[in-house]
Amino acid sequence: MKENPFPHFPAARGHSAKRTSILEAAARVFCREGFTGANIDLIAAEAGVSRQTVYNHHGDKENLLLAVIKDITDRSNAGLFATLATFPDQPKDLEAELIAFAVRLNQNCICSKDGKFLRKLIESEGERNPELFAGWRDEGPLKTWSALAARFARLAYSGHLEIDDPDVAARQFLALINADLQLQAMFGEIATDEQIRSAATNAVRTFLRAYRPRVEKPAPAHVSA
Template structure:
């Protein structure tokens, strides 16, 4: 939100009036940008969800591959990094601007991931009393070791993403694996 309308218009190769005709004010433009990037990011996330097998034969390996795919192609790609940086820098000043992002991003994704875990629970592969909590915990566990890297604007290496996925999935399965009492 730090850029002026003149800077935005120059970067877009349009007039200032064109920006105002389409968006009326800078805040409306900002909301449109967040919505567009969130939609692109969600497309990648839901493609990763669709790639998860309906009936996994090797649950641990499938969950690790899923976590790697999700982190590499969704959370730590260009759109994911842009959203994270934007939210970190602007959310405290403009919390109302991120309501749509929360609803269309994390809430929607958490519900879809919870549905995958519900299916795995009904197949007897997991014991999940609360699928929404399990979805948040899975995401937290498979990202925990990557947070410090991204906090400083860096992109995790392939090895870091794989190790984080493996360790997070192993911990997740200790808590929710079907063999657990």
């Protein structure tokens, strides 16, 4: 209601700074303690803000949770699709480029603070808010899978890969990427760059052993040996 009806100026500077810090603190606390376990006083304290300010910005607790999820979702999706755009469509060195892509995917999307928060929040609260879960699934994993599947299909068409079902290949690629990192992801620990690189290397090596064409260059005509 009292947000800022007309934008003579987008918002007071301290105002939006506090809004941000509230959302960040709330995300941390919701993740750590769960919705019911998170208490507003703690969120306010971690945000360096008074309790009343939290209520001024976001109404009640339920609303705050939704704001947190929307905030993280938006940022997370932006990062995700920016990263997907760097997929190696016309690779010179497929293995190296896929590894680099996998590293980016892990760093920017899956192992990032946002990515982990979002997954844990959805997993904790999804059972109580089915439409929340459905929305996340449709906009997150399902879109990721289908986008990635399209890229892999292209690589198959251009003869770089030999793939029966691109959707399966996409899911397997993502599963392999995380095979070595799942345990760390479950706890608070953030994966080292070295660990991420190693995980990506292992994953891509196996993925390519499975999906690299077995006969040399059965490519579609316009690629000549």
